[in-house]
Amino acid sequence: MSAHISSHPYKGPSLTRQALAVPLLAVVVAGGAGLWVTAEVPAADRTAVAVFCGVAAVLLAVALAVAAFRSRSISRLQERVTTLEREAAAKELEAARLADETIPAAVRRLRDGGSADTVLTQVTRPVSAAHQRLLRVLVQEIGTGERMRASAMAACANAAGRVQALATTMLADLREMENRHDENVLGDLLKLDHTTAQAGRIADSIAVLTGARSGRRWTKPIVMESVLRGAVGRISAFQRVRVHAASNAAVAGYAAEGVMHALAELMDNAASFSPPTEEVHVYVEETHTGVVVTVEDGGLVMGPAALARAQKAVSSETLDLTTLSGTRLGLAVVGCLARKHDLTVSFRPSARGGTGVVVLIPQQLITHVNQDAVLEPPARARAVEASRQTAATASAPVAERGGSAPAEAPAPEAAPAPETSSPAPAPGAPSAAQPPRPVNGLPKRRRGETLAAATRSAPAPAPDSGKAKTSRPCPEEAGARFGAFRQATRKGSAAGAARNAESPASAEDTEPAESAEPAENDQP
Amino acid sequence: MIRGALDNEDPDRLYTVTGGRSRADESVFDMVTLIVSECEPVPGMQSEHARILRMCRGPLSVVEISSYLDLPVSVVKILLCDLLDTGRITARHPHAARTGGRLPEPETLKKVLVALQNL
Structure with a gap:
């Protein structure tokens, strides 16, 4: 625009010259014609005709000069209009590109986590300064908005995770209290339990909406x-x-x-x-x-x-x-x-x-899950039942035992107790269904559990099988046990110093496993 | 400690097991009441009821059931009340069985105590 305005004065003189040429020519032609007409008419009218012709020639010249000047300025204006139209079209195109390509690309990059400055250097810059300013303001505002959204989401997720962890701990505590207290307190505890569970659900909802992980993970099929x-x-x-x-x-x-x-x-x-x-x-x-x-x-x-x-x-x-x-x-x-x-x-x-x-x-x-296997009473119950049964059959009066008793009697011998104690999942079920079972006879330690606990929780086959019911243990077994005990104490006294040095390390080893739960929850 | 408890926990809360009740209607049960099931579990039954019916084929005390189900005694009493109301179990009090039985002499008990302490 400014270039155009500045170009105007250059054209001015030449245009005026051209515009002046036409009326000069007209004056010459009209003057010639006037002279000829004056020469033709009788002498009496010659003065009047000469005056009239002169005036007419001057008027014609003025009119032509004005017309020529106008036509020049009209063509000049037309030129300007076409250039302006071309430029306007180019600007339109650029604005369209800005709206259709540049800004969406910039917004996409911002959503992907780029900062406003990075995005401004990455996108194609528009030519005009106004567009550049527009783009910069837009990108900065959207970048601020995105940052606010991301930090609000992270704060919500973090808070929800903390509430989830608290609710989970509180539910476990409540369950433990419910086991400990009698029915006078139980009603109140159940009410608290219910409220806490609902609070936990709300925290879970917020966690899900903010994209954090859900409340807890179960280690077995439910x-x-x-x-x-x-x-x-x-x-x-x-x-x-x-x-x-x-x-x-x-x-x-x-x-x-x-x-x-x-x-x-x-x-x-x-x-x-x-x-x-x-x-x-x-x-x-x-x-x-x-x-x-x-x-x-x-x-x-x-x-x-x-x-x-x-x-x-x-x-x-x-x-x-x-x-x-x-x-x-x-x-x-x-x-x-x-x-x-x-x-x-x-x-x-x-x-x-x-x-x-x-x-x-x-x-x-x-x-x-094989429901029947789950529903079987635990191994101890069966053992107790079996011993009761043998006692009952020995002391003849079997009053309350109905038809199920004969079918039940051979069961403990036929199926070893540890087999029935664990739920036998259907083929193809993941092994998570099973409690840690000895692999190749070795106890399997779960994460965060000490080896002692694993060996304790693993079902010991020897005492539960039929041999356990004989009141007297066989001497070889007793000897082996003493041997193991002796070996363990000797090893323990020899490695006492080493174990003392080791124990802090092992404590550190188990600690992260215990503290892993809240730490994971802290993360969005 | 907590972690172990969390790992072994089940998702069902106790109030859903009891249907919102916290107290048994009748006080026919105490810790040592012996329970015997009278019928086999039917499909569609609450799993705790089914397990009680299965494990009580022989007489089993309330506290033992509570231990095997891993549920508080008061909750087990509520479950047993349901079963008793529908006639699926019978309950017997053990002291009814030893009618007229007397407690051992205090002297004898003292001797046992001393012997135990000497062990």
């Missing part, structure tokens, strides 16, 4: 009944939930917490959107694609639009934080968990009058 109970226990109106489940399927340990949490959110929705007198029914059904859990309420019927919205909330590709309303986080949490564990969640109107939610837990998360 049977469906426990999963449902774990879910039911986290909602306030748990007494209105009726569970109809006869499945012995178990959810893999790493996914159990997520499944529980998702089901808890759905049950909580069902319970809070149905009248307090209505019950929420939960059905479990096994199909070839997995386990289907249906949560049905008899509450409000969701319209097609509401159903579609709910469906979208649980099945969208990514979590959109802008769709979160402050009060209803449940479905967004379910959506996150469903994405994480490949759960399929669908809503439909329920035949009971309310809404039904169908959750499909995929087959790869499902293992089958």
Whole structure:
């Protein structure tokens, strides 16, 4: 623009010269014509005609001069208009490129975590200064916004993780207290337990939404009944939930917490959107694609639009934080968990009058626990039972023992006790289902456990087998035991100094395992 | 310590096991009441009920059941109450069995105590 304005004075003189040439020519031609006309007319009129011709020639010259000047300026203006139009089009193009390519690229880089300055150097700079300024302001503002979002998310995740850790510890403590106290205190403890479980669920929800890890990880597959109970226990109106489940399927340990949490959110929705007198029914059904859990309420019927919205909330590709309303986080949490564990969640109107939610837990998360093996009484119980039985058969009166007694009697001999004590999972079930079992006769130590504890917890086959019931131990065994004891004490006294030096190291070794839980929770 | 407890914990809270109750309706049970199951567990039953029915084929005291189920005695009493109400178990008090039995003489008890201390 400025270039144009400055170029104008250069053109001025030449234009004036050209503009002057035309009227001069016109004056010459008109003058010639006037002279000729003056020469032709009679002498009496010659003066008047000469004056008239002169005036006409001057007027014509002026008119032509003006017209020429105008036409020049019009063509000049047209030129300027075309150049301006061309430049405007170029600017339009540049602005479009800025809006369509540069700014989205810059925003993408900012979202990926680049700082404002880095992003400004990486993107293609627009030519015009105004655009550059615009881009800089925009990138800086968005960068600040992104930084604020990221730090707010991290703070939330961190806080949620801490609350989760506290809730988990508190639940374990409460459970321990519930074992210790009698029924006068039990009611109060259960109430606290329930409240803490709900608080834990809220912390879990925030953790899930902020992308942190879920509350805790189970080290073994959790049977469906426990999963449902774990879910039911986290909602306030748990007494209105009726569970109809006869499945012995178990959810893999790493996914159990997520499944529980998702089901808890759905049950909580069902319970809070149905009248307090209505019950929420939960059905479990096994199909070839997995386990289907249906949560049905008899509450409000969701319209097609509401159903579609709910469906979208649980099945969208990514979590959109802008769709979160402050009060209803449940479905967004379910959506996150469903994405994480490949759960399929669908809503439909329920035949009971309310809404039904169908959750499909995929087959790869499902293992089958042999319920009968789990339900067997522990080995000690069997041993006690067996000894009672032998006592009972010896002292003839078998009053209360019905038909089950003869079938039961050979069992302890036929099946060794340690075999029945551990749940025998179905073939293909992961080994996490089993308690640490001696491999090649050696005790297996779990992480964070001392070797002594492992050997103690491992089932000792010798005392539980039939030999244990003979009151007198055989002498070879006693000799071997004494030998081992002697060897151990001798080794211990010899390596006493070494062990003293070693013990701080071993203490340090076990400590991180114990403190690992809170430390992990601290991380977003 | 806590870690071990966390590892062995189950996700089901006690109030979900008892359905929100914290107190047995009747006080027919004490720690040493002997329980005998009267029927086999049926599918769809609460797993604790099924386990009690399985382990009580022979008489078993309340406190033993509590130990095997790893549940507090008061919770086990609530579960047993349910089973008793539906007639699936019978409960017997052990002192009913030794009617007329007297406690040993204090002298004898003292001797046993001394002998135990000498061990």
